[in-house]
Amino acid sequence: MGEGAMKRFLHAGRCGGGGGAPTLAAPTPPSGRGLSRRAFLKWAAVTASSLSLPAHAAMELVDALDSGRRLPVIWLSFQECTGCSESLTRAGAPTIERLLFGFISLEYHHLLQAAAGARAEAARDEAREREKGGYLLVVEGSIPTAAGGACATTAGKSHLDQLRVFAADAAAVIAVGGCASDGGLPAAAPNPTGAMGVGALMEAGLVARRPLVNLPGCPPLPVVLSGTLAHFLAFGRFPESDDGGRPLAFYGATVHERCSRYHFYQQGLFARRFDDEGARKGWCLYELGCRGPVTRNACASHKWNGGVSFPIQCGHPCIGCSETGFWDRDGFYRPLEAVALERADASGRGEALYQGNCVYCHPVDPAQLGISPEGAVEQLRSSAIRAHQRFSFTDTELQDLEAYLSERGATPP
Numbered sequence: 530m531g532e533g534a535m536k537r538f539l540h541a542g543r544c545g546g547g548g549g550a551p552t553l554a555a556p557t558p559p560s561g562r563g564l565s566r567r568a569f570l571k572w573a574a575v576t577a578s579s580l581s582l583p584a585h586a587a588m589e590l591v592d593a594l595d596s597g598r599r600l601p602v603i604w605l606s607f608q609e610c611t612g613c614s615e616s617l618t619r620a621g622a623p624t625i626e627r628l629l630f631g632f633i634s635l636e637y638h639h640l641l642q643a644a645a646g647a648r649a650e651a652a653r654d655e656a657r658e659r660e661k662g663g664y665l666l667v668v669e670g671s672i673p674t675a676a677g678g679a680c681a682t683t684a685g686k687s688h689l690d691q692l693r694v695f696a697a698d699a700a701a702v703i704a705v706g707g708c709a710s711d712g713g714l715p716a717a718a719p720n721p722t723g724a725m726g727v728g729a730l731m732e733a734g735l736v737a738r739r740p741l742v743n744l745p746g747c748p749p750l751p752v753v754l755s756g757t758l759a760h761f762l763a764f765g766r767f768p769e770s771d772d773g774g775r776p777l778a779f780y781g782a783t784v785h786e787r788c789s790r791y792h793f794y795q796q797g798l799f800a801r802r803f804d805d806e807g808a809r810k811g812w813c814l815y816e817l818g819c820r821g822p823v824t825r826n827a828c829a830s831h832k833w834n835g836g837v838s839f840p841i842q843c844g845h846p847c848i849g850c851s852e853t854g855f856w857d858r859d860g861f862y863r864p865l866e867a868v869a870l871e872r873a874d875a876s877g878r879g880e881a882l883y884q885g886n887c888v889y890c891h892p893v894d895p896a897q898l899g900i901s902p903e904g905a906v907e908q909l910r911s912s913a914i915r916a917h918q919r920f921s922f923t924d925t926e927l928q929d930l931e932a933y934l935s936e937r938g939a940t941p942p
């Protein structure tokens with residue numbers, strides 16, 4: 530296929546639409562990798578788009594993956610629930626297995642490989658020697674460090690020692706899932722095994738520093754891994770990341786920003802119980818503890834099982850599974866506002882009250898409120914305002930609000 534035709538194809542694929550298939554001069558051969566040529570090209574276009582790459586990057590992706598060079602990958606599973614691999618094997622088109630077996634040389638993955646026992650371990654060690662400095666290491670699960678790493682071993686070797694050895698010879702490392710990224714569930718208090726993520730071990734000097742990308746989520750989205758892998762295959766580096774080492778293309782926006790219930794949030798329509806009318810009508814889950822506003826992940830747009838659904842769509846609030854330490858943060862079912870109120874001083878509590886209530890009708894910046902703090906509180910105490918169900922504040926809340934308005938310089942016009 531000529532470059533022009535390819536570009537037209539990729540453009541058609543990117544723009545989607547069932548009827549958007551391009552007209553090709555000749556039938557394209559199957560890729561020979563368990564994926565038709567057409568599906569492969571379409572996938573490349575969609576992947577480039579999901580990575581927020583410019584249009585020409587799809588071509589580079591195609592060229593790199595088409596080159597026949599298969600990147601050696603060693604995949605180590607440590608302290609985890611296997612949910613990450615379960616999630617990844619439910620990727621859309623192409624399935625993650627096709628990506629893995631078509632474009633990379635998966636040297637070891639104890640869940641997916643057929644081999645087991647001493648021969649599998651020997652093959653893994655032989656791959657490390659053979660591909661020294663050139664393989665990609667994928668880590669799934671946290672690494673126990675208590676008791677010298679004795680809490681978890683495979684084939685007589687501690688996970689900590691395995692990571693030390695395999696990271697030292699890797700070209701780069703992908704930490705898949707919250708456990709590998711920051712310790713995840715196994716690291717939840719009181720963290721009896723001293724579980725740590727890969728990055729923390731590198732920072733502590735316990736594991737060799739290598740280029741690292743974190744793909745948190747419990748589990749992460751399949752597209753996050755396939756997109757990150759494809760980027761590495763095509764460009765020899767990981768996509769641009771945030772401070773937490775997470776690719777911005779997938780973790781650059783909050784769940785809230787792309788949530789299908791967002792318009793209910795804006796209208797102040799909330800489910801307050803899992804079985805109330807609001808829940809049945811699909812209203813916003815903020816009052817049930819949704820962490821979507823403070824959680825960066827792409828689940829609201831990419832979803833699971835080929836785009837079928839994600840937690841909030843199923844009626845469960847986001848528990849913030851792609852954020853560091855989410856297991857230990859404030860419980861799962863308390864509204865963010867309640868958590869903020871508990872933590873804050875009087876002015877901070879007043880801020881939460883103001884930003885959670887008053888901004889529906891008044892400026893976000895209280896300096897532009899056009900009334901003194903005392904005047905505002907006086908009005909709020911008046912029976913007319915109290916009659917409005919949203920604004921029945923207690924005396925303590927009114928004091929907090931006054932403290933906030935004073936601090937922020939609310940003055941009469």
Ligand code: FSX
Pocket residue numbers: 608609610611612613614669670671705706707708709713714746747748749
């Ligand atoms: Fe952790 Fe993954 Fe959660 Fe489970 O491998 S991120 S417990 S889905 O399986 O590591």
Ligand code: SF4
Pocket residue numbers: 784785786788789790791792794812813814815819820821822841847
């Ligand atoms: Fe935001 Fe959660 Fe409500 Fe969605 S359900 S709009 S993520 S608070």
Ligand code: F3S
Pocket residue numbers: 746747784824825826828829839840841846847848849850851
């Ligand atoms: Fe996790 Fe929240 Fe998405 S719990 S899967 S980040 S909706």
